[in-house]
Amino acid sequence: MPAVTFVQASGERKTVQGLDGESVMQVARRHGLPGIVADCGGELSCATCHVMVDEQWLAAVPARSPDEEEMLECTAEMPTACSRLACQVRLTPALEGLVVHVPRSQK
Amino acid sequence: MNAAQAPEYGAVVIVGAGQAGAEAATELRACGYTGTLTLVHEEEGVPYARPPLSKAYLLGAATEADLAIRPASVYVEQGIEILSGAVDSIDRDNRRVRLHDGRELPYDAVILATGGQPRRLAGCDIERASNVHYLKTLADATALKETLRTSSKLVIVGGGYIGLEAAAAARQLGLQVTVLEAQPRLLARVTSEPVSDFYRRLHESRGVDIRLAAQVVSFEFGAGGHVTAVVLADGERVACDALLVGIGQQPRTELAERAGLAVTEGVLVDAACRSSDHRILAIGDCARQPCGADRTPRRIESVDNALQQARIAAAALTGKPIPVRAAPWFWSNQFDARLQSVGIYTPDCERVVRGDPQTDSSFSVWYLRAGALVAADVVSSPRDFAAARRLVGGGVSGVASKLADTSVPLNYLATSVICAASQVPSNSNSIQVSV
Numbered sequence: 001m002p003a004v005t006f007v008q009a010s011g012e013r014k015t016v017q018g019l020d021g022e023s024v025m026q027v028a029r030r031h032g033l034p035g036i037v038a039d040c041g042g043e044l045s046c047a048t049c050h051v052m053v054d055e056q057w058l059a060a061v062p063a064r065s066p067d068e069e070e071m072l073e074c075t076a077e078m079p080t081a082c083s084r085l086a087c088q089v090r091l092t093p094a095l096e097g098l099v100v101h102v103p104r105s106q107k
Numbered sequence: 108m109n110a111a112q113a114p115e116y117g118a119v120v121i122v123g124a125g126q127a128g129a130e131a132a133t134e135l136r137a138c139g140y141t142g143t144l145t146l147v148h149e150e151e152g153v154p155y156a157r158p159p160l161s162k163a164y165l166l167g168a169a170t171e172a173d174l175a176i177r178p179a180s181v182y183v184e185q186g187i188e189i190l191s192g193a194v195d196s197i198d199r200d201n202r203r204v205r206l207h208d209g210r211e212l213p214y215d216a217v218i219l220a221t222g223g224q225p226r227r228l229a230g231c232d233i234e235r236a237s238n239v240h241y242l243k244t245l246a247d248a249t250a251l252k253e254t255l256r257t258s259s260k261l262v263i264v265g266g267g268y269i270g271l272e273a274a275a276a277a278r279q280l281g282l283q284v285t286v287l288e289a290q291p292r293l294l295a296r297v298t299s300e301p302v303s304d305f306y307r308r309l310h311e312s313r314g315v316d317i318r319l320a321a322q323v324v325s326f327e328f329g330a331g332g333h334v335t336a337v338v339l340a341d342g343e344r345v346a347c348d349a350l351l352v353g354i355g356q357q358p359r360t361e362l363a364e365r366a367g368l369a370v371t372e373g374v375l376v377d378a379a380c381r382s383s384d385h386r387i388l389a390i391g392d393c394a395r396q397p398c399g400a401d402r403t404p405r406r407i408e409s410v411d412n413a414l415q416q417a418r419i420a421a422a423a424l425t426g427k428p429i430p431v432r433a434a435p436w437f438w439s440n441q442f443d444a445r446l447q448s449v450g451i452y453t454p455d456c457e458r459v460v461r462g463d464p465q466t467d468s469s470f471s472v473w474y475l476r477a478g479a480l481v482a483a484d485v486v487s488s489p490r491d492f493a494a495a496r497r498l499v500g501g502g503v504s505g506v507a508s509k510l511a512d513t514s515v516p517l518n519y520l521a522t523s524v525i526c527a528a529s530q531v532p533s534n535s536n537s538i539q540v541s542v
Contacts, residue, residue, distance in 0.1 A: 029176075030175075039410060039414055040158065041158055041174070041176075043158060044445075044489075045440070045447060067445065070489035071489040073493035
């Protein structure tokens with residue numbers, strides 16, 4: 001069960017347990033973490049589950065799909081090279097300990 | 108209204124725990140509301156998201172657990188009581204919500220988030236057949252999924268979003284699928300001909316049998332009362348072993364009507380989502396609110412609308428500034444095509460097509476009224492949808508010719524508009540640009 005650490009814009013960190021195959025968005029929602037809005041429920045349509053993968057984890061996370069790449073232009077906060085839509089990042093044993101940063105705003 | 112003028116509410120009852128009701132509950136807490144908060148849910152369990160019911164859930168790619176909007180623990184931690192039951196009436200004189208089982212909930216404010224119910228096929232006795240389905244709730248989707256597992260021929264009455272999304276899912280599950288649409292084109296109520304035609308071609312290319320202008324006149328029943336065929340006005344008989352009816356939904360307004368609130372095809376509400384009784388608000392599919400440039404009262408059936416109105420209602424009840432309504436948006440995923448729409452389309456709009464819907468897998472259709480951009484349907488181009496949300500938001504004029512020019516990137520156009528907008532007086536409602 002890969003643990004995921006969410007770092008809020010305030011600097012507050014919270015580590016929660018994910019399940020293999022679960023998306024980072026689902027983990028956040030299941031644990032009721034703030035800042036991941038996910039209006040569309042994971043259908044890659046709303047860009048309100050924006051996170052920035054911690055730089056140390058960037059290489060371990062599979063690349064963005066073309067659709068995700070384009071949807072990142074819809075985010076409330078300016079995307080960076082580390083930006084992902086959390087609904088598109090699936091947990092695998094290789095992502096045990098993943099750290100993501102939650103932007104200040106999603107809407 | 109500032110915080111000092113905020114009315115004091117000690118008990119809020121939310122009737123309906125769909126996307127709108129669930130969001131209103133957590134948003135009230137986020138706005139600082141500390142009183143009693145009851146969310147009356149007609150079903151068991153926690154509020155869940157409905158969009159996947161016609162797609163990922165049917166396909167088995169999402170489970171019931173994936174659908175929960177928030178975990179049960181969040182409602183407990185936030186002091187939101189989820190009460191399973193049905194509401195019978197609202198006693199406005201004594202400010203009490205009465206449940207069917209006799210319980211009474213005193214209130215200072217009520218939020219009606221009662222949603223809608225599937226429109227039924229009139230004048231035919233198919234309701235009791237176990238292979239006839241409507242699709243609204245998790246229970247509906249579970250029953251449909253179960254039927255699809257043992258069926259080979261699905262007939263869908265209605266070529267709207269629900270019918271087409273379910274058609275795509277059933278094809279992907281290997282069923283033969285026929286869609287019967289009474290209008291001369293698919294999605295006729297909600298979009299323009301180029302988009303309708305694209306979806307007809309998409310479904311046909313994937314093996315869905317699309318019948319337009321098809322008038323259903325009767326049904327045939329087999330042993331055990333199953334529907335075995337649909338008979339059309341021209342005498343044709345379309346065999347099936349599963350039937351799905353997706354012909355739109357009606358707002359659930361009985362409670363509001365019985366309480367004597369102003370109701371016209373939806374509970375009439377103002378910009379703050381207040382009904383004709385200031386202590387009763389209405390949000391989501393059941394509410395009709397003035398919106399768009401013409402401020403026409405409209406009922407908008409979408410997750411985005413439910414969430415926006417929930418946030419407005421929570422702000423209104425806590426004396427926070429009412430959030431500015433963004434242009435409503437919507438999405439529908441069918442096969443590998445991703446439709447994203449923004450704004451309010453009406454059939455009288457002029458239209459500009461960007462790209463070629465006949466040959467391109469991605470294109471967009473832009474809708475203008477009196478030269479101002481009011482809506483857009485964007486197919487399989489999230490990048491253009493990002494630009495569309497920015498462009499449609501501001502009542503932009505003067506861009507029609509640029510929209511059709513695929514050599515002008517839309518994000519460039521949107522950025523130009525936003526730069527222009529930042530130079531016009533802030534009290535201006537419409538933005539004229541030249542790029």
